[in-house]
Amino acid sequence: MKNSIKISLIVILGIVVLSCQKIDSFMFENVATDEYLFDDYVGDSRILLDSSYKISEDDIHLLEFQSEGKKIYGVYTGDITKINEDTIIVYCHGNTGNIDHYWPRHKLLANVGNKNRYGILTIDYKGYGMSEGSPTEGGLVEDVDAGLEWLKSEGLTNDRLIIYGFSLGSYPATYLCSKKSGALVPSKLILEAPFASTKVMVNDASKLSMNNNYFTSTDFEVADLIKEVTQPFLLLHGEKDDFLSIKTHGEIVYKNYGGSEPNKEFIRVPTADHSDLPAEQGYEEYKNSLLEFVEK
Numbered sequence: 001m002k003n004s005i006k007i008s009l010i011v012i013l014g015i016v017v018l019s020c021q022k023i024d025s026f027m028f029e030n031v032a033t034d035e036y037l038f039d040d041y042v043g044d045s046r047i048l049l050d051s052s053y054k055i056s057e058d059d060i061h062l063l064e065f066q067s068e069g070k071k072i073y074g075v076y077t078g079d080i081t082k083i084n085e086d087t088i089i090v091y092c093h094g095n096t097g098n099i100d101h102y103w104p105r106h107k108l109l110a111n112v113g114n115k116n117r118y119g120i121l122t123i124d125y126k127g128y129g130m131s132e133g134s135p136t137e138g139g140l141v142e143d144v145d146a147g148l149e150w151l152k153s154e155g156l157t158n159d160r161l162i163i164y165g166f167s168l169g170s171y172p173a174t175y176l177c178s179k180k181s182g183a184l185v186p187s188k189l190i191l192e193a194p195f196a197s198t199k200v201m202v203n204d205a206s207k208l209s210m211n212n213n214y215f216t217s218t219d220f221e222v223a224d225l226i227k228e229v230t231q232p233f234l235l236l237h238g239e240k241d242d243f244l245s246i247k248t249h250g251e252i253v254y255k256n257y258g259g260s261e262p263n264k265e266f267i268r269v270p271t272a273d274h275s276d277l278p279a280e281q282g283y284e285e286y287k288n289s290l291l292e293f294v295e296k
Contacts, residue, residue, distance in 0.1 A: 084155025092169030238272025
């Protein structure tokens, strides 16, 4: 998500006011595809990695899950036979594109510590990539939980599960930590550029203090959900993020965290906007920050 998305949202809100429609469809900028391209994908990505980050084809596994009666897809990197002993990071991506768009971020995570030190699972929500159906607020949680069910069937336990939510993905990640209602309960939570709530996002864009229901039926209340999270928590946010402002989103989510002070950490990246935090922080520093948190 970029500056253009924020401008588009402002325009959309103007149309909403005039036409009495809602912006729900604009919350999900999903792109469907018949085939994932991975390293061959040429598209909009702010994360540019050299060949040292490449993952062997033998370690890339395209998976199918069932979620609410629909077939959805995910990609797992690592040795599936070692899920019963490895630490696994589940990556919940943002509202744009599909797995291909986030493949560089997936590869970054797969290189934390050293190549394939941790198994990484990224899931395409319904309507994204090759996944069937259409995305919904509740469906995001169900889709990620379908991946957790598979990991559990392969031998993963709660204590070795870490969940990472970027932007829109902060909602299912925080929900599954807070409600503890999924197939597995993550032992640690990482959020990057999270929503505080849909209401705050709408108000920031419109500069109007209006009932959120006027604009959208979605209600991504991460700032409320985080109050019930006690697992160790790492938050990363760019200070130049003008889509989900660090002041109205990141700082509120961090303040509302329900665990103890020593269990939380906030990494602010002064030059980062919404989409380029790993690059602006520096890939090595970014990976080391995650490694430190995971190994605590």
